[in-house]
Amino acid sequence: MWRRSAEISRPSMSAQARRGRVALVSLLVAATASVSLISAAQAGARTPSRPWLAPSARLSPGDPSPRRSSLDGALQSPFAHGGSWSDTRAALRDRVSSRRHAHASAASPAVSGATGGISGEVTSAATSSGIAGIEVCAVHDEVPFSESCVLTNPSGEYTVSGLEPDEYVVVFFAPEGSGLNFVTQFYEDEATFSEANPVSVSAGATRTGIDAQLAKGGEISGTVISAASKKPLDDVGVCAFDEELETGGCATTNQTGEYSILGLASGSYDVEFFEPFEGDRNYATQYYKGKSTVAEAETVPVVAGGPPKQGIDAALVEGGQITGTVTSSSGGAPLEGIEVCAFSFSLGEVRCSITDALGHYDITALSTAEYFVEFISPTGEYALQYYNGVTTLGEAESLSIEAGRVTEHIDAALLSAPPQELSPPTIVGNPVEGQTLKVLHAGWSGNPSSYRDEWYQCNNPEGESCFRVGEGESYTVKAADVGHTIGVIDTAFNSAGESAPAFSELTATVTAAPAQSNSGGAAQSGSGSSGPPTPAAAIGVLSATTSVASAAELKGLLLGLLAPSGKNAKIGALLKHDGYAVSFSALSAAQLTISWYLVPRGAHLARAKATLVAHGHVALSAAGVAKFAIQLTSKGRAMLKHASHFKLTALGSITGVGVGPLSASRSFVLKR
Numbered sequence: 139m140w141r142r143s144a145e146i147s148r149p150s151m152s153a154q155a156r157r158g159r160v161a162l163v164s165l166l167v168a169a170t171a172s173v174s175l176i177s178a179a180q181a182g183a184r185t186p187s188r189p190w191l192a193p194s195a196r197l198s199p200g201d202p203s204p205r206r207s208s209l210d211g212a213l214q215s216p217f218a219h220g221g222s223w224s225d226t227r228a229a230l231r232d233r234v235s236s237r238r239h240a241h242a243s244a245a246s247p248a249v250s251g252a253t254g255g256i257s258g259e260v261t262s263a264a265t266s267s268g269i270a271g272i273e274v275c276a277v278h279d280e281v282p283f284s285e286s287c288v289l290t291n292p293s294g295e296y297t298v299s300g301l302e303p304d305e306y307v308v309v310f311f312a313p314e315g316s317g318l319n320f321v322t323q324f325y326e327d328e329a330t331f332s333e334a335n336p337v338s339v340s341a342g343a344t345r346t347g348i349d350a351q352l353a354k355g356g357e358i359s360g361t362v363i364s365a366a367s368k369k370p371l372d373d374v375g376v377c378a379f380d381e382e383l384e385t386g387g388c389a390t391t392n393q394t395g396e397y398s399i400l401g402l403a404s405g406s407y408d409v410e411f412f413e414p415f416e417g418d419r420n421y422a423t424q425y426y427k428g429k430s431t432v433a434e435a436e437t438v439p440v441v442a443g444g445p446p447k448q449g450i451d452a453a454l455v456e457g458g459q460i461t462g463t464v465t466s467s468s469g470g471a472p473l474e475g476i477e478v479c480a481f482s483f484s485l486g487e488v489r490c491s492i493t494d495a496l497g498h499y500d501i502t503a504l505s506t507a508e509y510f511v512e513f514i515s516p517t518g519e520y521a522l523q524y525y526n527g528v529t530t531l532g533e534a535e536s537l538s539i540e541a542g543r544v545t546e547h548i549d550a551a552l553l554s555a556p557p558q559e560l561s562p563p564t565i566v567g568n569p570v571e572g573q574t575l576k577v578l579h580a581g582w583s584g585n586p587s588s589y590r591d592e593w594y595q596c597n598n599p600e601g602e603s604c605f606r607v608g609e610g611e612s613y614t615v616k617a618a619d620v621g622h623t624i625g626v627i628d629t630a631f632n633s634a635g636e637s638a639p640a641f642s643e644l645t646a647t648v649t650a651a652p653a654q655s656n657s658g659g660a661a662q663s664g665s666g667s668s669g670p671p672t673p674a675a676a677i678g679v680l681s682a683t684t685s686v687a688s689a690a691e692l693k694g695l696l697l698g699l700l701a702p703s704g705k706n707a708k709i710g711a712l713l714k715h716d717g718y719a720v721s722f723s724a725l726s727a728a729q730l731t732i733s734w735y736l737v738p739r740g741a742h743l744a745r746a747k748a749t750l751v752a753h754g755h756v757a758l759s760a761a762g763v764a765k766f767a768i769q770l771t772s773k774g775r776a777m778l779k780h781a782s783h784f785k786l787t788a789l790g791s792i793t794g795v796g797v798g799p800l801s802a803s804r805s806f807v808l809k810r
Contacts, residue, residue, distance in 0.1 A: 252341035255299040258348035260290050260310055262320075268294020269320065269352060273313045276306040276337070289313075297344065305336040310350040312401045314388060319400040320352035321442055322387075327351075329403060330382070355401035356440035360450035362395045362411055364421070370395025371421070371454060375414055378407040378438070390414075398446075406437040411452040413503040415490070420502040422457035422541040423487060426450055430505055430541070431485060458504035458539040462548035463497045464513055466520070472497025473552060475749055475773045477514050480539070482507040492773055508536045513550045516771050517750055518583035520552035521634065527551070557584040557630035557637040561755045563591075565626055566727065566795060569615060569645035570652075576612045577626045578729050578793060580640035581755045586630035596623045601644055619648040687725035687761075689797045695725055699766060700732060700788035701806035709778050709810045717752055717769040724764040725794075731755045732768055732790040736777065749773055751786055784808040 260272045274296045275287040290296045298308075308325040312318035324334035325348055337348055362374045372393045379386035386407060389397040409426040413419055425435035438447050464476045478499045479490040485507050491499040501511075511525040511534075524534035525548055539545055561581035567573055577591050593608040601623065607613070615624065623644040630637040687695075702718045705711060712718055734752040754768030770778070778784060785807050793799040 253300050253302060254339040254341055255297055255301055255344035256306065256308060256337055256339060256348050257295070257297040257344050257346050258350070260294045260296065260350045260352060263351040263353045266351075268292070269318070270294060271313070271316050271318060272296075272320070272352070273311055274298060275309050275311075276301055276339075277309060278302075278304060279307055299344070301339045303339055303341045305338050307331060307334045308337050308348055309334070310352060312352075312355075314390075317400075319355045319357065321355040321401055321403045323350050323352055325350065354443040356404065356442045356444055357398060357400050357446035358402065358407065358409060358438055358440060358450050359396070359398040359446055359448050360452070362391050362397065362452045362454065365453040365455045368453075371419075373414060374421075374452075374454070375410075375412045376452075377410045377412075378402060378440075379410070380405045380407055402440045402442065404440060404442045404444075406439050408432055408435045409438055409450055410435075411454060413457070418502070420457045420459065421454040422503060422505045423485070424452050424454055426452065428453070456542045457502055458506065458541045459544040460501040460504065460509070460511060460537065460539065460548050461544060461546050462499060462550070464493050464499065464550045464552060465497055467551040467553050470551070473515075473520070475516065475771075476520070476552070477516060477772060478550075479512045479514075480504060480509040480537075481512070482509050484508060492776065504539050504541065506541045507539060509539050510534045510536050511548055513552060515552065515555065516773065517753075518555055518558040521555040523550055523552055525550065554632070554634040555584055556635040557582040557586045557632055559637065559640040560731075560753075561729075561757055563626055563628035563640055563642045564727075564729070564757045564759075565624070565642050565645055569619075569624055569648045570650075571615050571617055571620055571648065572651045574612050574614050575624060575626075575645070577628060577642070578757070580628045580630070581729065581731060581757075582630045582637065582640075584630070584632045584634065584637075586632050586637070588631045590629040590631070592627045592629075594625045594627065595619055596625060596644060599623055599644060599647060601625070615648055617650070620650050622648055624648060687728075687794055687797065689794075689800060691725050692728065692792050692794045692797055693800050693802060695722070696730070696732075696790050696792045696800060696802050697804065698722075699730070700790050700802060700804045702768075702808075707808065709781060709784065709808050712752075712770060712808070713775065713778055716775070717754070717767060719765060719767040721763060721765050724758045724761050726758070726761050728758045728792055728794040729755070729799075730758065730766060730790070730792050732766070732788060734768065734774070734786045734788050736784075736786055749777070751777065778808070781808075781810070783810065 256276055258274075260269050260274065261267060262269055268290070270290055270292045272290045272294070273287055274290065275285045276298045278284045286298050286301060288296050288298050309322065309331070310324075311322040312320045321329075323329070324331060325337055326335050327350070328334050337345055339345060358378050360376075362371050362376065363369060364371055370391070370393070372391050372395065374391040374395070374397075375388060376391065376397045376399060377386060377388040378399050380403075387399045387401050389399045391397045410423065410432070411425070412423040413421050422430070424430065425432050426438060427436040429435050438450055440447055460480050462478070464473045464478065465471060466473055472493070472495070474493055474495045474497065476493040476497070476499070477490055478493065478501060479488055480501045481488040482505070485505055487505060487507070489501050489503055491501045493499045510531065512531075513523045513525075515521075521529060523529060524531055525537070526535045527550070528534055537545055537548065559580050560583060563580040564578040565575050566578060567575040569575070575593075579586075579589055579591075589611075591609065591611055592606055593610075593613040594604045595607045595618075596602060596604040604625065607616075607619070613624070613626075623646070625644045626642045628640045628642070630640075699720065699722060702712075702720070706715065706718055732754050733750060736749040736751055750771050751774035752768045752770045754766060756764070756766050758764050785805060787803060787805045789801070789803045791799045791801045
């Protein structure tokens with residue numbers, strides 16, 4: 139979420155490649171598999187108020203797109219020779235799920251068991267007194283990237299809790315707008331993310347003494363106006379960053395066009411002035427002093443604790459625009475809610491727009507440069523496309539954009555996409571010789587019309603040396619499976635083609651059938667039983683012995699979960715948490731999906747051109763306490779941002795053991 143791309147390059151443009159000095163292309167470390175730049179733009183669009191932005195991997199858009207052919211190779215080759223279940227599954231998920239990781243980067247890692255914490259005290263290096271209001275974040279620097287943050291109390295103390303056992307980078311900084319002027323610091327007493335000493339967290343324990351003494355920072359201030367009207371511009375983003383992209387800070391201009399960036403370490407900074415990612419004005423990005431590229435920028439020297447660097451001003455000029463219409467290739471109907479992004483590798487810049495009900499879009503605030511245009515369906519209903527009608531960035535046609543000019547008719551007709559995995563498949567049943575295992579299909583986009591389910595036997599719980607042993611929606615456990623684990627690979631098909639394979643969790647180790655009595659009756663029970671006990675199902679495997687709920691009970695549960703309730707159902711809370719989460723009592727193992735739609739006034743969901751506002755899916759392994767989360771789409775966030783109230787329609791489905799799928803819908807109103 140808070141990482142910049144250190145460098146972006148294109149093989150044919152290496153001589154012109156520039157350092158990607160803006161956070162608009164952050165999170166590309168998760169995008170090594172032909173991932174949409176819109177994911178990076180949404181997840182980290184110019185948010186260097188987090189001043190520890192660590193450099194990420196390079197994006198090489200000229201590289202071949204590792205789509206079906208690469209996925210086929212990853213699946214077929216390892217298993218043909220008894221490959222590793224976990225390694226192959228991880229490799230495939232790195233490819234097909236990186237875009238989902240990027241969107242979910244702001245969320246904390248899934249909690250799988252006992253958690254730990256980190257605590258300490260933040261003081262002033264000058265006075266040794268505690269500092270209130272410093273933000274402390276424990277950053278998990280592996281895919282999916284995540285962070286857990288708290289503010290110090292009036293005494294400067296803090297505790298970050300609920301951390302999964304792992305290593306974390308701990309950062310201490312003054313939040314943007316707090317008025318605190320302290321240099322960002324990493325544990326222990328390091329200046330940059332790459333130099334930080336990771337802190338190890340254990341389950342059930344809190345690491346204490348993770349302290350920091352913060353030094354007074356430097357300051358850059360100035361005023362931003364319109365070059366045409368000479369009037370001050372509010373809500374302009376201003377960022378200062380050093381040559382290594384690891385230190386800096388940001389601010390936003392006030393109503394008089396003034397800004398002040400605090401907490402800077404000693405060094406030389408490039409200062410960038412830009413329209414917010416979601417802004418609707420049309421001003422081109424500019425660098426100090428009146429330059430259009432970072433390579434031409436005049437650096438600003440800063441001394442931490444020294445006098446402010448004042449008069450670092452800017453007069454912004456009109457930006458370039460790209461406009462067009464997006465339609466379906468089948469029938470030509472306009473497509474609403476398609477995300478269209480223009481990105482420049484020479485500038486390290488991305489700007490985006492979302493199509494309206496007529497399929498129109500308008501990308502503004504572009505600088506003079508070569509741009510590539512990308513069209514992506516957030517729901518996965520349509521295939522990724524680049525201008526002009528190609529499916530890989532390496533084939534894309536670039537556009538020469540000039541600030542102050544409009545480039546029109548950059549249109550696209552999108553093809554339907556093959557299904558994409560939303561949640562993994564799940565195995566139902568006990569891994570015991572003679573028992574029948576069944577598969578609950580993965581959650582898929584694209585309305586699959588058919589599935590292929592392949593069953594694999596693996597040598598151990600770690601998923602080593604796996605071999606295909608069957609195909610179909612069910613599999614009867616054989617004597618040869620005893621001592622091994624079983625997994626299933628689910629593949630979905632629709633009119634657009636075949637999905638990437640989706641992997642289930644492996645079962646517990648298969649056990650032999652219980653011994654029978656001499657009379658040939660049922661297996662003995664109690665203290666005299668000679669048969670081994672039936673093992674508990676492994677994580678992600680739905681046991682046939684778990685509670686079984688009736689259709690009426692499951693329908694009632696679904697109806698109760700369709701609409702949000704409580705303080706977290708307010709618009710502000712939804713935006714803050716990027717969605718809504720609720721804990722409830724699961725009645726049995728089940729698959730649960732809920733989507734929120736905005737339906738045009740007077741229309742019906744089944745026939746309307748509805749807009750997807752939020753979506754969630756969960757596989758429930760058994761009866762008991764469970765948690766369900768529904769995440770806002772980018773369109774949903776944009777629509778809710780300025781709304782005081784909002785009427786939505788929820789559509790849900792639930793599939794239980796031997797029941798379903800059951801569906802239900804209801805309307806509700808969100809309030810600010």
